[in-house]
Structure formats: C-alpha cells, structure tokens
Amino acid sequence: GQQLNQSPQSMFIQEGEDVSMNCTSSSIFNTWLWYKQDPGEGPVLLIALYKAGELTSNGRLTAQFGITRKDSFLNISASIPSDVGIYFCAGPRNFGNEKLTFGTGTRLTIIP
Amino acid sequence: GAVVSQHPSWVICKSGTSVKIECRSLDFQATTMFWYRQFPKQSLMLMATSNEGSKATYEQGVEKDKFLINHASLTLSTLTVTSAHPEDSSFYICSATPPYAIEWNQPQHFGDGTRLSIL
Numbered sequence: 001g002q003q004l005n006q007s008p009q010s011m012f013i014q015e016g017e018d019v020s021m022n023c024t025s026s027s028i029f030n031t032w033l034w035y036k037q038d039p040g041e042g043p044v045l046l047i048a049l050y051k052a053g054e055l056t057s058n059g060r061l062t063a064q065f066g067i068t069r070k071d072s073f074l075n076i077s078a079s080i081p082s083d084v085g086i087y088f089c090a091g092p093r094n095f096g097n098e099k100l101t102f103g104t105g106t107r108l109t110i111i112p
Numbered sequence: 113g114a115v116v117s118q119h120p121s122w123v124i125c126k127s128g129t130s131v132k133i134e135c136r137s138l139d140f141q142a143t144t145m146f147w148y149r150q151f152p153k154q155s156l157m158l159m160a161t162s163n164e165g166s167k168a169t170y171e172q173g174v175e176k177d178k179f180l181i182n183h184a185s186l187t188l189s190t191l192t193v194t195s196a197h198p199e200d201s202s203f204y205i206c207s208a209t210p211p212y213a214i215e216w217n218q219p220q221h222f223g224d225g226t227r228l229s230i231l
Contacts, residue, residue: 105154
C-alpha cells in the first residue's frame, strides 16, 4: 500500500533557526497535507497543497508540492518555542477527501 | 470554524471492560467520520470509516467485532472497544469533514483524541 516516509525523524534546533523537513511517497498523491500534533491532542492542519509545483505559505510556514507528485517539503522560518511538536504529512488515498495516509512524522524539539 | 469534539479525553479501566468513545461534529453534519489509532511515538493509522445510517467499513487487520462503530446520527459516531485488554491501550482520534469542505476539497477536521489506558 501507499507509504509516506518523513525525514528527518527528529530534529533538535535552537530557537530562531530555520527548519526543513520532507515527505516522500512510493506512489503519486494529488493532495498533500501538513499537520502538527501537540502532545495529547489531535492533529491540526497547517497547509494543504493541491497542485504539483504549488508553493503555499501560512505565516512562517511554507510548503511545496513536488513536481513528481511523490514528495512534499515543509519549511519553518525563525522557529519559536510553540513550534515544538510532531509534524505529519498526509495524503488522501484517492482523489478527494477520503481516507488519509499519514507519514511517519518529524518530531521537532527546540533546545533552550 | 468547524469543530470535532471527542469524549472522554482520557479513560482508564480494567482489562475486560468495554469502553465507548464519542465523536461529535459540533456545528456541521457529517455523513462520514473516520477513526484513527495512534500508538506512542507512532503515526496515525486509519481503523475504520463510520457511515451514517449504514455499517462501518474497517481497514485490513482491524477486528470489527472488537471495535464496534455506530453512526446513528449526522453529528455523532461512537467507537466501542469491547473486552478491552492492555494491548488496546492507545490514543484514538476521530475526524470528520463538513459538507462545504467536501465540495471545496478541504481536508478533514480532527478531534482532540481519547487516551485509553487498560490496566
């Protein structure tokens, strides 16, 4: 079945640093979603991407839909303490809004 | 915006007990809701699709007799973990999509999850 692999698995950075993470798939996705999950809570949508090559920003976050439709990237600029959490990419198994496959996650930790 | 609510947020019970978790769409009607399970330090895995007025569809490897799903109304889906055992301890999360979001291909909204601990 479809698998979404995220890299890196974890990151330890200092406040103010920029962050880059990516998500790759063995198959094509028509939509890429990026979520953030805080401990003990459900995932919250950060950015949704719908077109190959699309570059979308949400504040300090920027995500891109890879041209091959098999990957996506998320960048966070000037990280702050509240950026700590787990970031998941996700994609619907079929076109539209149905069942989501989630990536393996990237855990972001900010070192004081 | 659209909100999905889960109850309870946390439950601890003895092995062999059945536990019911509720998922509600607070300001929209949802004909479809999804149930996910997340083990510690792992990703979310889809368990089943809850369909209003009809049977739920389960993902491969998920026991339908173990995880009973009822979607009796357009705003409520329940997941009952029957005869729960320690290995069922996990974080259970539901999601739903408002009708307008479906039309605009907008993503699902997730509840805050229910942490289930079986002793």
